[in-house]
Amino acid sequence: MIELAARVLRERAHADVAIVNLSAFDPDFVPLRANALTASDVYLAAMFDDPLVVATVDATWLEAASEALDPATLVAAGLTRVEDEARVADRTVAADVTYRVVTLTYLADGAAGLLEPGPDWEPLP
Numbered sequence: 001m002i003e004l005a006a007r008v009l010r011e012r013a014h015a016d017v018a019i020v021n022l023s024a025f026d027p028d029f030v031p032l033r034a035n036a037l038t039a040s041d042v043y044l045a046a047m048f049d050d051p052l053v054v055a056t057v058d059a060t061w062l063e064a065a066s067e068a069l070d071p072a073t074l075v076a077a078g079l080t081r082v083e084d085e086a087r088v089a090d091r092t093v094a095a096d097v098t099y100r101v102v103t104l105t106y107l108a109d110g111a112a113g114l115l116e117p118g119p120d121w122e123p124l125p
Helices: 002-012 039-045 059-068
Strands: 017-021 052-057 074-077 079-082 085-088 099-104
Touching (some): 002 017, 002 074, 002 099, 017 059, 059 099, 074 079
């Protein structure tokens, strides 16, 4: 469910990367139907109704975010770590490029120190 949510956030925000914390969703969630996901399922699975924020980040920040990815705490859509390098959409993160990132306010505000400080986060309309 969390991977699906991250992909949806990324698409809706027109972002390169979406980062979501695992604790945002109920770990015991089971869809009501085996072959479909309903709007009710989303309400049942989501633990919090946290506003989304977006920021433009540089390669240094994105590299640090990729190092923080851990299936037990943080999931990202669009960002992966292959050996010792961060990748966005299967391309190595470039030092001269900026990237649009979407996440929850909880993470952007420094919750549990999961993301590096620095970006100027703006609410996503």
